[in-house]
Amino acid sequence: MIIRILLLGSLAAIGWLVFLRRNRLPIHILVVFTLLAVGGLAVIFPEMTNEVAGFVGVGRGADLITYVVAVTMLFVLLHYYTKFVELQHQLTQVTRELAILRGEVDRLAPPSAPPGSEHDSSAT
Amino acid sequence: MLSELTTPGAHRRDTWVVIAAFNEHSVIREVASAVADDGWSVVVVDDGSRDDTAQAARVPGVVVLRHAINLGQGAALQTGIDYALRRGARNIVTFDADGQHAREDIPALVGALADAEIALGSRFLGSVEGARRRRMLLLRLAVLVSNRLSGMQLTDAHCGLRAFRAEVAPRLRITQDRMAHASQLLRKIKEAKLRLVEVPVTVRYTAHSIQNGQHGLQAIRILFDYFFRPT
Numbered sequence: 495m496i497i498r499i500l501l502l503g504s505l506a507a508i509g510w511l512v513f514l515r516r517n518r519l520p521i522h523i524l525v526v527f528t529l530l531a532v533g534g535l536a537v538i539f540p541e542m543t544n545e546v547a548g549f550v551g552v553g554r555g556a557d558l559i560t561y562v563v564a565v566t567m568l569f570v571l572l573h574y575y576t577k578f579v580e581l582q583h584q585l586t587q588v589t590r591e592l593a594i595l596r597g598e599v600d601r602l603a604p605p606s607a608p609p610g611s612e613h614d615s616s617a618t
Numbered sequence: 619m620l621s622e623l624t625t626p627g628a629h630r631r632d633t634w635v636v637i638a639a640f641n642e643h644s645v646i647r648e649v650a651s652a653v654a655d656d657g658w659s660v661v662v663v664d665d666g667s668r669d670d671t672a673q674a675a676r677v678p679g680v681v682v683l684r685h686a687i688n689l690g691q692g693a694a695l696q697t698g699i700d701y702a703l704r705r706g707a708r709n710i711v712t713f714d715a716d717g718q719h720a721r722e723d724i725p726a727l728v729g730a731l732a733d734a735e736i737a738l739g740s741r742f743l744g745s746v747e748g749a750r751r752r753r754m755l756l757l758r759l760a761v762l763v764s765n766r767l768s769g770m771q772l773t774d775a776h777c778g779l780r781a782f783r784a785e786v787a788p789r790l791r792i793t794q795d796r797m798a799h800a801s802q803l804l805r806k807i808k809e810a811k812l813r814l815v816e817v818p819v820t821v822r823y824t825a826h827s828i829q830n831g832q833h834g835l836q837a838i839r840i841l842f843d844y845f846f847r848p849t
Contacts, residue, residue, distance in 0.1 A: 582795070583793065585687075585689075586689050586693050586795055589685050589686055589687055589689055589693075589697075590685070590693065590696065590697040590700060592686055593663065593683040593684055593685050593686070593697055593701075594683060594697065594700060594701050594704070596683070596684065597661075597681055597682070597683040597701060601681065
């Protein structure tokens with residue numbers, strides 16, 4: 495029974511965190527709480543998962559959960575990898591703009607130090 | 619046209635030589651100032667070096683841009699290209715920072731743009747100095763793989779010395795930040811059906827350029843980037 499308390503407690507904690515950061519679309523919150531509710535039911539009535547597993551053609555409920563989690567994790571991983579690459583492209587663009595901007599600032603309004611002024615005259 | 623492009627002086631200013639540099643403080647000043655002394659416009663992109671590459675490159679006639687963080691050679695080249703375009707470049711040349719290229723080859727590359735849109739340097743049409751047999755074999759292998767990937771028949775792969783006209787630059791945008799940019803460039807040349815010519819160049823390997831250069835094993839990472847990094 496300890497495991498049930500641990501699992502339910504974890505689910506409740508996740509629910510609480512999601513509730514605290516509810517700056518998402520309502521549909522996201524709805525999806526998360528539905529998933530949490532399904533998880534909670536599975537913890538309280540484990541036999542239920544066996545029935546669902548049998549219905550879709552998997553031996554045990556625990557196996558079904560393993561498969562679903564594995565596929566979900568792969569999906570999440572892919573999602574974040576795509577985001578990561580996108581973010582990297584954005585970072586490249588920001589860094590590039592910054593470099594060019596600083597170059598232009600140095601050229602058009604050279605720092606008062608001597609190296610800047612000779613740099614300016616030669617660049618134009 | 620050809621004479622106009624190769625005449626030293628005013629017209630050379632319209633050609634921008636882009637040098638991407640990462641931790642090259644010991645050689646960058648010499649390399650950049652030599653190219654600038656020939657009359658070309660020069661932009662050095664310091665790709666977030668940990669040493670004082672940017673400071674070392676600050677010589678008259680050389681514009682220095684600095685990436686706040688290290689992004690990779692492909693990104694640095696594209697930054698230099700973007701800058702050159704904004705400054706009204708007519709031609710763009712990419713040149714390695716480590717001193718392996720000869721600035722004497724630039725006029726021939728730029729001159730070749732009279733009849734072509736892009737000119738790629740070829741060390742196998744030209745000459746290679748200071749390379750051991752192992753490196754030469756590796757380079758030959760790279761040529762085979764590269765031709766296979768790009769579906770082109772070139773005599774060299776990924777020579778960093780090349781020239782192209784400014785108007786084709788938008789079709790050659792590098793989105794591969796790291797080393798796979800060279801393969802990406804070939805693919806884009808093919809897709810855009812650009813008129814391409816190979817020009818013999820001299821590549822001179824020194825202890826420094828070998829130490830700062832790519833190791834054979836890094837080819838694996840380049841291939842990974844090429845195939846798996848969405849662009």
